[in-house]
Amino acid sequence: MPKRRRARGKKRSPRPSARVDSPSLPLPESTPPVAGTGVSPGGMAGSTERPADTLQDAKQTVIDYLAKKGYSRTEAMLRMESANQEIDGRPLPPLGEDARPKFKQGFDLMKTWVEENLDLYKPELRRVLWPLFVYSFLNMITSLYTNEAKQFFEANKNMFLPEHTDDIRILEPISLPEHVQHNSTAKLYRSNKYRVVLSNPAYTNLLQFLESKEKEGGSVMTAILSSYCTVKTMDRAADDRFSFAAMLGQIGAGQTFPAEDEGIPGHHPGSAYTGDNPAMAGTLPRLRLGKMPMEEKLERDVRAELAEKDEKEPPLQGRNTLVQEFDQMIKKEEDDEAPSRNDIPFPPSTARDVAVEVMNVKENRDRYRLEGRTGGVGPGVSVCMFTFHNTYDSINCIDFADDNMLVAAGFSQSYIRVWTLNGKNIEEAHADMQKLHGLPPSNSRRLIGHSGPVYAVKFAPSAASKAEYVPEQDRVPTNARWLLSSSADKTIRLWSLDMWQCMVVYRGHDRPVWDLAWGPFGHYFASAGGDKTARLWVTDHPRQQRIFVGHDQDVDCVCFHPNSAYVFTASSDHTVRMWAVTTGNAVRMFTGHTGNVTAMECSRDGKLLASADDQGSILLWDLAPGRLLKRMRGHGKGGIWSVSWSVESTVLVSGGADGTVRVWDVSAPQDASQGRVVSEGGAGAKLDAANASVGGQGKKKKSKDVVVSPDQISAFPTKKSPVYKVKFTNMNLVAAGGAYLP
Helix, strand or coil: CCHHHHCCCCCCCCCCCCCCCCCCCCCCCCCCCCCCCCCCCCCCCCCCCCHHHHHHHHHHHHHHHHHHHCCHHHHHHHHHHHCCECCCCCECCCCCCCCHHHHHHHHHHHHHHHHCCCCCCHHHHHHHHHHHHHHHHHHHHHCCCHHHHHHHHHHHHHHHCCCCHHHHHHHCCCCCHHHHHHCHHHHHHHCCCEEEEEEHHHHHHHHHHHHHCHHHHHHHHHHHHHHHEEEEEECCCCCHHHCHHHHHHHHHHCCCCCCCCCECCCCCCCCCCCCCCHHHCCCCCCCCCCCCCCCHHHHHHHHHHHHHHHHHCCCCCCCCCHHHHHHHHHHHHCCCCCCCCCCCCCCCCCHHHHHHHHHHHHHHHHCCCCCCCECCECCCCCEEEEEECCCCCCEEEEEECCCCCEEEEEECCCEEEEEECCCCCHHHHCCCCCCCCCCCCCCEEEEECCCCCEEEEEECCCCCHHHCCCCCCCCCCCCCCEEEEEECCCEEEEEECCCCEEEEEEECCCCCEEEEEECCCCCEEEEEECCCEEEEEECCCCCCCEEEECCCCCEEEEEECCCCCEEEEEECCCEEEEEECCCCCEEEEEECCCCCEEEEEECCCCCEEEEEECCCEEEEEECCCCEEEEEEECCCCCCEEEEEECCCCCEEEEEECCCEEEEEECCCCCCCCCCEEEEECCCCCCECCCCCCECHHHHCCCCEEEEECCCEEEEEECCCCCEEEEEECCCCCEEEEEECCC
16 A cells, blocks of 8 residues: 555555564664564564463453453452553562552652752753653552542643653543553553663762652652663763763753653654664764765866856856855865765766766756745745646656656556656657657656556656756766656566666565665665565665664655765654664664654755654654754644755755645744644635635534644645645755645
């Protein structure tokens, strides 16, 4: 089932787990399971049934029988006995018979003590309160202190907003032990130990306080820390985050202690610790996010061509020459640490590479610049929507070529169709790069070869045809020459757009291949499949070069970092992972989505990642520290199917099932207190492009409120066309595509 259709809420039938052996990803035997999944992070899913699950089911059956027969007293006794065990069969911590008042008393005591502590220790000690709050609440519920638990939760939840908003929202409805057993977040906390990082002085201070207040509730807090938490102590000299300068800097800003290596691995929203390698625990691999330096020979050739163009076409007054623009681009790229060209092998550059780089420099100089909001007014973004008619809902995917000449669509009937965007015949539009040998003139071509629905099509990197000049009277084509496609038939195909034939069939996945992504320089590409793996390929090799294993469910989306050194994958397990191409290891994992991740793209400056889900939310991640920057909302039901960044990485566009293209301000800070609430109605509801209000026709049907966050600059509604693809061109214009579905 294609990605856009899965976003509509249709549920796939469960697939048997697949085992993939990867020589590049050794799986240590000591690797613990990922929180709450029963799956080793480096391997594939196995059996998750445990003896405790069977015992718990049997107890629940007896409880249901007693309730049905009216034996309420016996039922209550059995509930108490059942609640005295953890979900995985471990006994509850020794909290004593009269623990009911001690939970609240002990937590209030801790809260007061932390706020009255020295400012030097306060930021890190505040982070201890969250696990104490969660485990106190869950233990009160499992001990059948329902009223006290709800009062305790309501009295203290606000102090943990907005950092733990999602967890609070999911835990709040819990009121019975059965809820704890079936609530995914509660099970995650109860079956894993929460990591807490403290400096040695703060930890010693905490223990002394709890021992001195043992009878007032300190013993209950100590039992929770002992049974449910793993406290890791650090010397101030060994970790810069604990230095006096760092702590004093946080005091004035009112910040809390950094949490990259805290919490349950892989669960805390924005947590970058992957949990894949125990040796990485407590550390974050350093990322090299700068652009890969250009090959020396290529740089010389590009500079020579730009100088020749400057002589023939001098720039307008006030504009840089092409050589000056090129020098500025290179200087800007050298500001960040970048991978070496020796790390990732690439073939030698060609004349076509020179022509493409020349056109990129010209477009970078002449583009319409988008700098985000200025004086409260959003930038004017132009969107050109291409609508496909009479498709009968058979289009699964769309892609636009970088040269703005072609568009391709993959169909459920197993074929691909490629059109020219200007309506001209393909022979006229690509006269310099095609030898069609007798094919009749047409503005489209059909590619047949797959034996199942086509789920992804991707054009290789290219540039506009105006760059087809190298030496005089020797034109070098820069248009799109290759197209990748993937299908339910488990294969990936590489198509030549010169001959309109399949050149290579790549086999390796043993489930449908949901998504594809070309590397920035066109030599490498990545694939995402239903076998819970992503794979790295080289175009001239039929076998994969890397297998990225770690997700617990289908890998739905894949994209590259602009410097080609990292690959991002997003899965139905609601997580996003970042992998190093050179080693095949995961270097970041981002959690926070509440639905399947349906679209993803890295910013062009290589510092941010945007991921969107089928719940209508877009999350922005800061890659270096591995933190969630903000969550943007505005799309209606059905999910977001495509996102794209402007050249400056200041504006983001998105398109989805609600039939709108939306423009977002990336630089604006998150402000949860603001935002418009609009009604999401039936098929007749339309969002106004200026104020996102609702048309009267939609109000006649059952509707629900949709929050539009203040980050949204504008929204462009279609008539009845879900938007499958949005793409910023190198000139900062937006091309969008969708199918008309009356």
